[in-house]
Amino acid sequence: MSAELAFNRNIDVDYGVPEEVAPCVRRIVANNPGPYTFLGTNSYLVGTGRVAVVDPGPEDKAHLEAIAKAVKGERLTHILITHSHRDHCDGARALQAMLGGEIASFGPTASQRGAVAPGLSYAFVDPAFVPDRTLTDGDTVRIGTLTLDVLHMPGHAPDHLCFALVGKRTVFTGDHVMGWNTTVIAPPEGNMADFLASLERLMLRHDKTFLPGHGGRVQTPQRVVKAYIMHRKWREQTILACLEDGIGTIPQIVERLYGSIDAGLKDAAALSVLAHLEHLAARELVAASTGSVSLRSVFVSRTS
Numbered sequence: 001m002s003a004e005l006a007f008n009r010n011i012d013v014d015y016g017v018p019e020e021v022a023p024c025v026r027r028i029v030a031n032n033p034g035p036y037t038f039l040g041t042n043s044y045l046v047g048t049g050r051v052a053v054v055d056p057g058p059e060d061k062a063h064l065e066a067i068a069k070a071v072k073g074e075r076l077t078h079i080l081i082t083h084s085h086r087d088h089c090d091g092a093r094a095l096q097a098m099l100g101g102e103i104a105s106f107g108p109t110a111s112q113r114g115a116v117a118p119g120l121s122y123a124f125v126d127p128a129f130v131p132d133r134t135l136t137d138g139d140t141v142r143i144g145t146l147t148l149d150v151l152h153m154p155g156h157a158p159d160h161l162c163f164a165l166v167g168k169r170t171v172f173t174g175d176h177v178m179g180w181n182t183t184v185i186a187p188p189e190g191n192m193a194d195f196l197a198s199l200e201r202l203m204l205r206h207d208k209t210f211l212p213g214h215g216g217r218v219q220t221p222q223r224v225v226k227a228y229i230m231h232r233k234w235r236e237q238t239i240l241a242c243l244e245d246g247i248g249t250i251p252q253i254v255e256r257l258y259g260s261i262d263a264g265l266k267d268a269a270a271l272s273v274l275a276h277l278e279h280l281a282a283r284e285l286v287a288a289s290t291g292s293v294s295l296r297s298v299f300v301s302r303t304s
């Protein structure tokens with residue numbers, strides 16, 4: 001089993017310029033590049049005449065004005081949010097003030113939000129985000145002659161939705177499956193068991209194209225989803241191997257698996273390892289010394 005995932009990162013981006021990426025779908029990339037956003041957040045315009053935006057992106061004046069310019073002469077009917085992380089949803093109210101349109105998302109979740117490591121504060125989540133309309137799995141959204149099926153795909157975030165363009169075998173995957181990297185699963189915001197179940201659900205579909213929240217179009221969706229699943233299984237095995245060798249704390253496991261990486265990435269790596277250990281503990285394959293699973297627990301394997 002290999003950890004290598006092949007991504008096409010050679011894409012050119014013209015910030016603010018709409019590009020047709022599928023029939024009836026235009027993409028505008030926000031100028032918010034970074035370690036978790038790649039070149040920036042993708043906002044998609046779905047439909048012609050009557051248009052929905054999938055992810056308005058950050059509250060960035062130039063980006064929102066680019067969206068407004070692109071839909072000039074058309075009617076914005078919906079502002080759809082894949083999940084309430086600030087790089088996807090912050091621009092929603094400002095865009096609505098400019099163009100109208102109903103803001104729709106999964107809505108508030110009961111679970112605790114954010115991430116627990118000091119370097120990854122709660123800042124990337126908008127816990128107060130409330131849409132005009134809540135959507136749930138199985139709902140549909142009509143945009144002119146187009147229909148989007150709503151798929152609840154928790155894992156990266158508890159409120160994560162994907163939107164499937166009916167009859168086009170095309171899915172807007174947000175941060176659930178991305179075009180440039182593996183997805184961050186950071187507890188308690190992220191949940192590995194949910195994430196893997198959501199990937200298995202995508203495997204059962206036979207889509208042709210994924211349009212992710214960051215990075216380019218994914219033209220081999222089944223292969224990428226399978227690689228995501230294999231990557232997580234491989235990672236789980238490497239963590240179990242650490243425990244077999246008596247390496248039982250998260251900082252030690254991160255040191256062994258990632259070597260010397262900078263402090264910010266170390267926090268993200270620690271949370272990713274925690275997400276795996278939570279999933280292993282839930283299946284009684286590992287046990288935590290403290291009883292509860294946390295960044296400070298000492299873990300032992302129960303497989304041998």
Ligand SMILES: [Zn+2]
Pocket residue numbers: 083085156157175
């Ligand atoms: Zn996200």
